[in-house]
Amino acid sequence: MPPAVLIEKLKKSYGSVEAVKDVSLTIQPGEIFGLLGPNGAGKTTTIRCLCTLASPDSGNIEINGTSVVDDPKVARQSLGYIAQEVALDPVLTGRELLQLQADIYHIPRKVSRDRIPQMIDLLELTDWADKKTGTYSGGLKKRLDLALGLLHQPEVLVLDEPTVGLDIETRSAVWQFLRQLKAAGTTVLITSHYLEEVDALADRVAIIDNGVVIAAGTPNELKDRIGGDRITLRIREFTPDDEARSAQEMLARLPFVQEVIINSAQGNSLNLVVEPQSDALLSVQQSLKEAGLSTFGISQSRPSLDDVYLAATGRTLMDAELAAVGTRNLKKERKEAMKGT
Amino acid sequence: MSTTLTPKSSPIDSPDLRAWKSASGGGDTSQPPGLLSGAFLQETLAMTRRLFIQLQRRPSTLVAGVIQPLIWLFLFGALFQNVPQGLFGESSNYGQFLAAGIIVFTAFGGALNAGLPVMFDREFGFLNRFLVAPLASRYSIVVASAIFIAALSIVQTAAVITLSAFLGAGWPDPLGLALVVLILLTLVLGVTALSLGLTFALPGHIELIAVIFVTNLPLLFASTALVPLDFMPGWLQVVASLNPLTYAIEPIRYLYLHPDWSLGSVVLQSPWGSISLGVCLAVLIGFCAIALLAIQPLLRRRIA
Structure with a gap:
């Protein structure tokens, strides 16, 4: 059985910025894999390449043994992607967006007719499904986003910073939900700059810094390794x-x-x-x-995962976050990313 | 608010999620579908439906879109009302002459702007939903926009034709009207394709608006929308005879004046000879095909 996700020697630059220098990951079917690192470490770029939103400069990415570069349509069918920023159409209702999602994944109408209400139940959106998403709170939006990403029952669910900006209650609900998804056999890849999140959820972790994987293993292995x-x-x-x-x-x-x-x-x-x-x-x-x-x-x-990060980089994650503030030009990065290829 | 997803009541502790997961599978993964498939139709219709829902809940676009060409027709028509007879070819008055120009220019403007909502989708990240989905073809994004703009254009055209009739321009015959619609559909599909190509190629909405801005009016003035070809200086006649808009305007204008039209009727005296209605249609279809083919590499790009 091929790994659910295989990333080998991934490299990706935007303009003069080397966002990802050398990232290799192997994610086994049915595990929750955490990609941990400070802001600007290259997590989102890695995810973009995996989800066919960006082309790698070099390196290989496979999902269930299928190259995402050579065969993007097959890869897209197996992937569910939950972006960091929830992007919904504020004029449409939750149910209308779910139907749109069902149709762009070519789910037959007779299947979606049953599955959409199931998803609405599952994410407890019943009271809100027929209201415009422009009226939703942050937590509701995230839940609808999860419903949208899961509607086509992807084998691999990719979540970029799933709990940034969420209230504590929604955050723990998302954690719980991801654990249950795993129990139902879905492979989950999350990126996070929250140590506790990765520590609590992930079966295995890769710590990424400056576009390079600096440590990988189960959280316990990593902690034992630094002793x-x-x-x-x-x-x-x-x-x-x-x-x-x-x-x-x-x-x-x-x-x-x-x-x-x-x-x-x-x-x-x-x-x-x-x-x-x-x-x-x-x-x-x-x-x-x-x-x-x-x-x-x-x-x-x-030792915590922060100690692991500290041992590998000589600074804590918090320091890295603070150092990144002011040195990053998010607007420019976004522009570069939008130039595409 | 009691709607927060609380862990204890989360339904997946029960075997629900497992059951849900094992229910009939997702889309067909065996064979990625192509351009002529049920899958393409399904995704195109879904995207089109979204645009119509938006229009229904935000009807200001429709209202402004209908009023604007009527104001054009009314004001511009009044501006040249006292122009001597015969200066505008066979048309009995300037309003009649202008109607064809306004119809085409309105459809063209709508199609040229088709990329803007897609650009905003792109900037807000909503377009990523389409880009990470296994679309049969990204042409569904183009076709959905084109269907939407075409429907809008037909409503606008109906309004323009009706107002012109009241202003004394008369009506084309029914078959002629059908041909008007065909001409508009072809033009809208081609221009929408170009606009979406720009949306995928340019970095953001500022750049897209800039391009629309420098394209829109020059193409209007360098066409036969406002004055006939023989009214222009020689060099502009050449430019206008290369402008696809002219090939949409002249047949419509001809249909207005000649209930006895045929595909062989000469509708335009270009610097390189007379051009028939049939040739105009062929030029428009060719333009549309080239536009659609030209944007293919842009649609394949991976953008985020």
Whole structure:
């Protein structure tokens, strides 16, 4: 059985911007695959090439063993694509848009007659199906968008940043829905710059940065690979600088502690990387007590995907996001993308 | 609002989604359908229906579209009302002469603008729905727009013909009217194709509007819409005789004046000889075919 999605050595530039430099992914049928990376990492461009909206400069993309470049119509039939921005016709009702979608996927009328009401039920759109989509809230629009993308029962559903800008309730509903889709056998590819989203949903993850895949595997593998546990410690709610620094020096001398970082953004909390051992937490508390320092809060956790990203790139995802702000010209990027080919 | 999709009531915990998934399959994946297929018809009609629903719920386009040519006819007709008899060929008055020009120019303008809504769809991302779908052919986007514009043009034409009749222009005979419709359909399909080709080729609506702007009026003035060919300086006669609009205007004008028309009737004295009604039709059909073929590579482009 061929992989559901195979991307090999994908390369794509827009003008002078190398959006994707080298991306290779293999996605197995029936898994949820997460493409994680900061804004501007090349996630959307990868998705555009996969969904036949852009031509790769080089590299190979296959869906179920069919090349999307040589045989786009077959690939399009197997794909459902949910764009980051929900684009609906505000003048049409939800039901009319579903019928339009059914017709452009050539679903026979006698099938769509039953399936459209099913989708409306499934996404709980019943009260809104016959209202113009211009009157919908953000969450409703996203649900209609999901219904539209799923109407032709694609084998692979591709979602670009599925929960950006959604309220928390809709977000968790989307998560739940994606898990259930997977349970029903659909392959799901999501891009996200939310760590928790990928961590919570994805069976496997590729972390992408600057157009290159820098790590890939299951979330657990990735975390195990960088090793060590994390201890987050607060001496007080807001610890004075000098106290934090002396604690840092003291704790760094402990044999099982690999690194101590002061996080000034969080009231000078201390982030420790420690060798996994059962009594690490106790030993740290003990040492603090001996040094006459109090403990406001302390917790131990496994490394997060952010730590994986940090280990690979030397910066956190948040830093990358902030660095990207102001350096990207979204208008220009959009223009370049619209020039096409 | 109680409509939020809450996980606990989400229906897919039950085997619903599985059942839904295993229900009869999606579209036919075995053989990608072509241009002459039920699939092409289905997608074209669906896109056309969308345009008509939009028109029905936002009728201002229709209202303005009918009023505008009538104002043209009325004001422009009045402007040259006192022109001496015989200056405008066989027409008994300028209003009669002008009607054919207004009919063609209105249809042409509508078709030239056909790309704009598609460009907005493209900019809002809605066009991506069509581009990621396994369309039998992207010509369905062109044909849907052309059907819509053609229907609009026929309503506009009916209004222009009726007003001209009241202004004393008379009526073409029924078969002549059918020929008028055929001429307009051919012109609209060809120009719509070019407009959508531009929509796929240009980067955005600003550029598209700029191109429409510099094409629209010059093509009007360099045609026989407002004055007869022998009224123009020699060089403009050459330009007007190359302008496809002239080949739509002259037959319609002729049909107005000659109930005894035939395909062999000479309707235009171009600098390189007399041109019959049949030749005009052939030129229009040729123009339409070339336009449709020329945009094929643009439709195949991958744009986002």
